[in-house]
Amino acid sequence: MKVFKHELHIDSEEKMIAITDIVRGDIEVSGIFDGVAVIMCPHTTAAITVSENTDPNVQHDMLYAFEKVFPRNDNEYLHEDGNSFAHIKSAAVGVSESLIIENGRLILGIWQDLYFCEFDGPRTRYFYVKIMEG
Amino acid sequence: MKVFKHELHIDSEEKMIAITDIVRGDIEVSGIFDGVAVIMCPHTTAAITVSENTDPNVQHDMLYAFEKVFPRNDNEYLHEDGNSFAHIKSAAVGVSESLIIENGRLILGIWQDLYFCEFDGPRTRYFYVKIMEG
Amino acid sequence: MKVFKHELHIDSEEKMIAITDIVRGDIEVSGIFDGVAVIMCPHTTAAITVSENTDPNVQHDMLYAFEKVFPRNDNEYLHEDGNSFAHIKSAAVGVSESLIIENGRLILGIWQDLYFCEFDGPRTRYFYVKIMEG
Numbered sequence: 001m002k003v004f005k006h007e008l009h010i011d012s013e014e015k016m017i018a019i020t021d022i023v024r025g026d027i028e029v030s031g032i033f034d035g036v037a038v039i040m041c042p043h044t045t046a047a048i049t050v051s052e053n054t055d056p057n058v059q060h061d062m063l064y065a066f067e068k069v070f071p072r073n074d075n076e077y078l079h080e081d082g083n084s085f086a087h088i089k090s091a092a093v094g095v096s097e098s099l100i101i102e103n104g105r106l107i108l109g110i111w112q113d114l115y116f117c118e119f120d121g122p123r124t125r126y127f128y129v130k131i132m133e134g
Numbered sequence: 135m136k137v138f139k140h141e142l143h144i145d146s147e148e149k150m151i152a153i154t155d156i157v158r159g160d161i162e163v164s165g166i167f168d169g170v171a172v173i174m175c176p177h178t179t180a181a182i183t184v185s186e187n188t189d190p191n192v193q194h195d196m197l198y199a200f201e202k203v204f205p206r207n208d209n210e211y212l213h214e215d216g217n218s219f220a221h222i223k224s225a226a227v228g229v230s231e232s233l234i235i236e237n238g239r240l241i242l243g244i245w246q247d248l249y250f251c252e253f254d255g256p257r258t259r260y261f262y263v264k265i266m267e268g
Numbered sequence: 269m270k271v272f273k274h275e276l277h278i279d280s281e282e283k284m285i286a287i288t289d290i291v292r293g294d295i296e297v298s299g300i301f302d303g304v305a306v307i308m309c310p311h312t313t314a315a316i317t318v319s320e321n322t323d324p325n326v327q328h329d330m331l332y333a334f335e336k337v338f339p340r341n342d343n344e345y346l347h348e349d350g351n352s353f354a355h356i357k358s359a360a361v362g363v364s365e366s367l368i369i370e371n372g373r374l375i376l377g378i379w380q381d382l383y384f385c386e387f388d389g390p391r392t393r394y395f396y397v398k399i400m401e402g
Contacts, residue, residue, distance in 0.1 A: 133402055
């Protein structure tokens with residue numbers, strides 16, 4: 001089974017973008033009814049996570065909290081590109097997620113969406129989706 | 135192979151509950167000897183993680199540290215439900231975990247247990263277990 | 269398919285060690301061209317993550333930031349072994365990672381490596397690699 005690759009055009013510095021429907025489309029194309037979907041981003045200043053899907057303020061509060069904890073500016077950072085904060089957020093949140101597929105449907109709570117998290121935009125980004133049958 | 139679904143009745147605001155034995159039971163029922171178990175919770179204010187299984191103070195210290203870093207009260211939070219802190223902890227810890235099965239046994243270190251983390255209880259909660267053969 | 273187990277001799281207190289080439293070797297030995305690799309460490313004071321592979325200052329900044337956020341010393345910690353900070357970092361970063369394999373190659377970004385993170389060394393450590401075909 002081939003790996004799906006998707007492109008995102010992200011227009012701001014930090015943003016969480018719901019990608020659940022894209023993954024659901026891949027599952028439908030795959031024809032797989034039972035298994036696991038692995039979603040992964042090949043970037044070191046972005047991440048993949050699952051979070052609340054109804055109130056956009058939750059995403060605001062999450063990006064705010066991560067910025068407070070891992071701030072943009074810190075005199076102790078050595079990395080000269082100046083984006084250590086984004087590398088750190090990426091590793092803290094994680095670059096992949098594994099979700100369960102049952103009867104052709106992704107198992108998610110009613111309040112959950114899968115998100116691509118941009119921490120160092122604006123950029124063109126990618127993510128991969130692998131559907132495993134089993 | 136069907137997906138296992140389990141219910142937890144959580145009686146406090148924050149708690150880490152060992153669910154390793156439940157997952158071991160699912161592996162036994164599945165009859166699968168080699169593969170991967172994906173464990174996932176469908177909630178945006180809870181998480182799944184692996185942590186120390188012997189001294190309950192480790193769980194205390196972990197919940198304490200997450201509360202210090204992502205505090206309950208912060209004037210910058212916009213989400214009106216008042217539980218942004220729990221959404222943030224959920225995304226920081228992660229809602230799923232993938233573990234390896236070998237010869238019918240879950241691979242875990244002797245000090246490790248799999249935990250369901252409640253960040254906004256008390257509530258009735260669920261988690262799913264998918265056993266993939268391979 | 270057997271599970272691969274690897275040993276690491278870690279000579280310092282905190283360190284991030286690239287293990288990508290070891291996992292690539294396992295994939296080659298497995299003969300599997302398409303699927304998923306699950307990498308997992310059986311320790312409660314270590315973790316597995318994906319991060320930047322070119323400037324070692326990124327690793328310095330990451331370990332620095334985690335130490336600032338989850339400090340070694342805190343009067344509120346109850347765990348008497350004195351390494352609560354390492355248990356917390358382990359759960360925050362996570363002990364496993366799932367990566368996609370396509371045409372016999374691990375999908376990673378050009379700036380990404382897979383890392384074993386030591387938070388309480390020096391120690392001899394282990395990690396497991398499971399290759400799932402699909």
